[in-house]
Amino acid sequence: MSRIPSAGVPIGFRDIAAALAARDTGHLRAELARVLDVSAAGLASSGCAAFYVMLKALSERSDRTEVLIPAYSTPVLLLPIRKAGLRLVVADTSLETFNMDMQHAYELVNDNTLVVLPVHLFGIPCDLAGARRAADRTGAVLVEDAASAFGATIGGRMAGTLADAGFYSFHRGKQVSSFTGGAWVTNDESLAADFAREEDKLRKPSAGERAVMFAKIVALALAVRPWFYSIFHSFLAGFKDTKPHDDFLSFAYTAVQAGAVGSLLNRLELIVTERNKRAERAREILEDTEAITLPKILPGTRPAYNHCPLMMPDTETRSRALAAALNAGVECTILNERTVQRAYDLKPDEYGGGPCPRADEFASRVLLIPCHPLIPMARVEQTAEIVRDTAAGG
Numbered sequence: 513m514s515r516i517p518s519a520g521v522p523i524g525f526r527d528i529a530a531a532l533a534a535r536d537t538g539h540l541r542a543e544l545a546r547v548l549d550v551s552a553a554g555l556a557s558s559g560c561a562a563f564y565v566m567l568k569a570l571s572e573r574s575d576r577t578e579v580l581i582p583a584y585s586t587p588v589l590l591l592p593i594r595k596a597g598l599r600l601v602v603a604d605t606s607l608e609t610f611n612m613d614m615q616h617a618y619e620l621v622n623d624n625t626l627v628v629l630p631v632h633l634f635g636i637p638c639d640l641a642g643a644r645r646a647a648d649r650t651g652a653v654l655v656e657d658a659a660s661a662f663g664a665t666i667g668g669r670m671a672g673t674l675a676d677a678g679f680y681s682f683h684r685g686k687q688v689s690s691f692t693g694g695a696w697v698t699n700d701e702s703l704a705a706d707f708a709r710e711e712d713k714l715r716k717p718s719a720g721e722r723a724v725m726f727a728k729i730v731a732l733a734l735a736v737r738p739w740f741y742s743i744f745h746s747f748l749a750g751f752k753d754t755k756p757h758d759d760f761l762s763f764a765y766t767a768v769q770a771g772a773v774g775s776l777l778n779r780l781e782l783i784v785t786e787r788n789k790r791a792e793r794a795r796e797i798l799e800d801t802e803a804i805t806l807p808k809i810l811p812g813t814r815p816a817y818n819h820c821p822l823m824m825p826d827t828e829t830r831s832r833a834l835a836a837a838l839n840a841g842v843e844c845t846i847l848n849e850r851t852v853q854r855a856y857d858l859k860p861d862e863y864g865g866g867p868c869p870r871a872d873e874f875a876s877r878v879l880l881i882p883c884h885p886l887i888p889m890a891r892v893e894q895t896a897e898i899v900r901d902t903a904a905g906g
């Protein structure tokens with residue numbers, strides 16, 4: 513029985529060849545602008561670096577200092593906020609949508625809110641209209657975190673492109689990946705000019721670093737194949753992120769990475785369709801189980817599932833389901849065990865927003881079933897059945 517990793521991007525020979533052939537990042541910038549239908553797109557070494565570029569530029573245009581994000585998202589978001597000299601404010605989670613509680617966000621926005629950052633977590637579009645209302649309360653800038661939602665749509669337009677600005681991640685587990693990487697986008701010409709100026713300040717990687725990056729893309733192409741993963745998973749486990757980072761990758765995006773992502777973008781629709789088919793099948797298997805909560809998909813939106821998320825009845829049952837799935841050879845995950853403020857052990861005076869009880873509850877119950885294109889449908893079904901039966905007390 514092959515072992516299935518929790519994340520997988522179908523990088524093949526043609527993507528590696530494109531990485532080798534790429535001479536600059538200009539082609540990908542133009543391609544992103546075309547695919548996403550935005551007027552400007554920029555690149556950086558990670559989603560966090562793209563977010564940092566935007567925050568730094570925005571902070572220079574304003575005296576405001578607060579950045580409002582969902583407490584349960586990804587803890588590393590704290591790092592670019594801090595690096596840009598800004599203050600974290602956290603909003604609670606909606607247990608209905610699994611995304612930011614927009615009413616709580618609305619209440620937290622004030623005259624010092626520089627940015628409101630709704631996150632399309634797990635590739636599921638959040639209530640962007642609610643986020644817009646919150647930001648508009650005092651004229652804060654609305655930035656979408658579409659790091660794990662490349663290919664999701666809201667009203668037929670790409671998630672990440674509907675606010676004042678947005679960003680994506682090309683990290684290993686995302687829909688399209690170059691091992692690491694990120695992109696910022698905007699339709700606002702004046703913001704684009706400021707973001708581009710900040711992006712220009714990023715350190716340019718050396719030839720040696722670029723060669724290592726190419727090797728990492730080749731390694732990623734191999735590591736996500738079930739046959740390879742089955743043999744080497746113990747070794748590969750050493751490369752997984754297990755504790756909160758102290759810093760994020762912050763340098764200029766490389767041409768080899770741009771080549772790989774540009775090539776993967778040609779198959780974006782296929783990748784998203786395959787992901788959604790698997791996640792929707794898992795949801796069908798789980799939807800009638802009372803002990804399991806599935807996120808509501810908002811009308812007019814199309815997710816680009818990064819995983820199929822669900823809430824188990826409690827932490828103990830979740831642990832049993834994780835173990836049972838693993839026993840059947842499939843790695844389910846929980847993304848982050850804690851909210852951003854708990855992951856970094858922040859004192860109450862180090863962030864705003866106060867306690868977020870629903871985000872804590874969510875963190876203690878969330879479970880993610882993989883839905884990447886490299887997991888066969890039969891294994892998705894088997895995993896969903898295991899999770900369902902464990903939740904139902906079987």
Ligand SMILES: Cc1ncc(COP(=O)(O)O)c(C=O)c1O
Nearest residue numbers: 558559560586659660681682683
């Ligand atoms: C929702 C979300 N935001 C931001 C990030 C940060 O992206 P990166 O890891 O490329 O810095 C991630 C990555 O995991 C993410 O999932």
